[in-house]
Amino acid sequence: MIKAQITKKLPSFDLELQFEIPQGAVLGLFGPSGCGKSITLRCLAGLLEPDQGFIKVGEQTFFDNKQKIFVPARKRKIGFLFQNYALFPHLTVEKNITFGLKDLPKEEQKKKAHSILTKMRLVGFENRYPFQLSGGQQQRVALARTLVTDPSLLLLDEPFSALDSQVKSKLEKEVIELKNAYSGTMILVSHSLEEAYRLCSHIAVMENGRILQFGSRDEIVHQPVNRTVARFVGTKNIFDGSIIARNQDYATLRLRSYPIDLKVPNPNFDNTKVSAGIRPSKIRLFNANDGELKQRENTLQAKIVQNIIEPDGQKLFLKLDIPFVEAPTASTQAIQEYDLQVQVAKSENLDDSKIYHQGESCYIQMPVQAFALWPT
Numbered sequence: 158m159i160k161a162q163i164t165k166k167l168p169s170f171d172l173e174l175q176f177e178i179p180q181g182a183v184l185g186l187f188g189p190s191g192c193g194k195s196i197t198l199r200c201l202a203g204l205l206e207p208d209q210g211f212i213k214v215g216e217q218t219f220f221d222n223k224q225k226i227f228v229p230a231r232k233r234k235i236g237f238l239f240q241n242y243a244l245f246p247h248l249t250v251e252k253n254i255t256f257g258l259k260d261l262p263k264e265e266q267k268k269k270a271h272s273i274l275t276k277m278r279l280v281g282f283e284n285r286y287p288f289q290l291s292g293g294q295q296q297r298v299a300l301a302r303t304l305v306t307d308p309s310l311l312l313l314d315e316p317f318s319a320l321d322s323q324v325k326s327k328l329e330k331e332v333i334e335l336k337n338a339y340s341g342t343m344i345l346v347s348h349s350l351e352e353a354y355r356l357c358s359h360i361a362v363m364e365n366g367r368i369l370q371f372g373s374r375d376e377i378v379h380q381p382v383n384r385t386v387a388r389f390v391g392t393k394n395i396f397d398g399s400i401i402a403r404n405q406d407y408a409t410l411r412l413r414s415y416p417i418d419l420k421v422p423n424p425n426f427d428n429t430k431v432s433a434g435i436r437p438s439k440i441r442l443f444n445a446n447d448g449e450l451k452q453r454e455n456t457l458q459a460k461i462v463q464n465i466i467e468p469d470g471q472k473l474f475l476k477l478d479i480p481f482v483e484a485p486t487a488s489t490q491a492i493q494e495y496d497l498q499v500q501v502a503k504s505e506n507l508d509d510s511k512i513y514h515q516g517e518s519c520y521i522q523m524p525v526q527a528f529a530l531w532p533t
Contacts, residue, residue: 159310159342163200163210163220172196172207172366178359180215183336183343185353185374188363188389194346195240197363198312201344202237203230214310214342236308240315242299244287250274251283254302269305277301277331293324297331304335313345317352332356350390354378362386383531384432392434393498397533400429407525415479415496420454421528428532437500439527442473442513443520455523462495464513470503473513475521497521 159178164171172193178184186194199205201212203219206227212220214235219228244253254273255266274280277297287295296316303311316332317325333356336343347353353360353374360377362369369389370382381387384395401418402409408423410433421433459475474495499521501513513519 158213158215159201159344160213161201161211163197163207163212165196165200165205165207167193167196167366170366172200174366174368176361176368176371178342178344180342181340182359183345183357185357185360186344186346186363187348187350187353187360187377190348192363193366194363195314198237198314198344198346201310202235202312203228203233204237234306234308234310236303236306236311238299238303238311238313238316240318242287242295244295244299244302246287249284249286250279250290250298253287253298254305256302257306273301273305277304291324293328296328300332300335304339309341311339311341311343313343315346315348318348329355350378362389364389379436379529381434381529381531384434387434387529387531391436392529393437394440395432395434397430397432400424400431415477417457417477417479419523419528420525421530422526424530424532426532430533432531432533433528434531435523435527435529437472437498438502439524440497440499441522441524442499442501443522453522454525457521457523459497459519459521461513461515461517461519464515466512471501471513473499473501475499475519478518 158180162175164173169191170193174193174197186197188194196205200207200220207220207222209222210220211218211222214233217228218224218226219233220226245256248256251270251274254270258266258269261269270283274283277300279294279297279301282290282294282298287298290298300316317328329352336356345353345356357374359372360374361371362377364385370377370386372380377386378390381390381392387395396410396412396419397414398410398412398419400408401411403423406423407420410419410421410431411417412419419433424431458478460478461473462476463474465472475497477496
């Protein structure tokens with residue numbers, strides 16, 4: 158179990174974090190550039206001392222300002238994979254890996270190095286120098302050096318940011334395999350929600366030095382706690398309105414900007430003023446001839462105002478066939494160009510994959526349980 162409660166005054170914001178990570182979990186720190194993700198890792202690693210709070214890894218206390226405890230980085234037994242790998246250019250692969258094993262006998266160093274070289278598919282590279290390696294190979298050496306000391310906590314600071322997509326995909330697979338074999342806890346910094354979702358069991362969404370939401374990856378993606386988190390995790394469609402009726406199955410939301418009532422999940426709060434969000438991939442699209450689907454809840458007619466063809470489907474921007482009832486402002490003018498964003502996956506049978514075109518009319522259906530709601 159990792160427990161941390163830390164504050165650190167910084168030039169642009171104050172870092173104020175509190176979290177607990179279960180043993181063996183993989184936590185992704187996700188958020189915009191400059192929000193404090195990498196600084197958080199540096200505090201955990203002992204490379205930066207917080208102003209207040211505590212950091213506990215298992216039974217060990219690495220930092221506690223009240224007890225005047227600050228364990229230096231070299232004594233924390235924490236592995237840190239830097240964004241630029243930080244390999245020693247004058248040392249061979251083997252010597253880079255054994256650098257942190259100086260307290261062990263030479264034979265034990267070689268034994269552990271050979272074991273990790275085998276695990277990381279680096280046998281045969283022992284006597285090469287970093288400049289003789291590709292970016293992916295350098296990353297594997299850096300990861301091997303981090304793992305060879307058997308750290309109880311492994312910190313990865315954007316480990317794939319400098320790699321091309323093909324190498325990145327291969328190394329992600331290796332990290333997933335490593336995660337399954339590694340008994341310690343991992344914390345990974347990422348700008349990519351997709352990457353964090355693939356690699357992590359838990360995600361912390363950060364902004365300006367604070368954690369906006371901490372939870373399982375599915376909770377973060379499908380149950381964002383507020384509008385800001387929803388935007389960060391890809392909930393592109395957000396409506397404001399008022400709850401006008403409730404029953405045991407659903408609530409009725411009257412939209413503020415459109416003459417529409419939507420059926421949404423019954424919220425677990427009393428506010429009647431709410432925002433409701435739905436991910437583009439959750440909206441179903443069908444043509445005007447499908448009479449059965451038109452009878453389902455939350456079915457609306459729309460027109461495609463823009464379509465973007467992607468490798469795995471299409472991204473569509475739709476304008477609802479109803480008037481926008483609020484007077485336009487500078488902030489809403491651009492938004493009125495479209496009302497909804499829809500992600501259409503390509504069919505497994507490529508011959509059945511319909512290509513939607515700009516100007517085409519269609520119907521959309523928004524499932525009740527696909528909405529997330531927040532009080533406003």
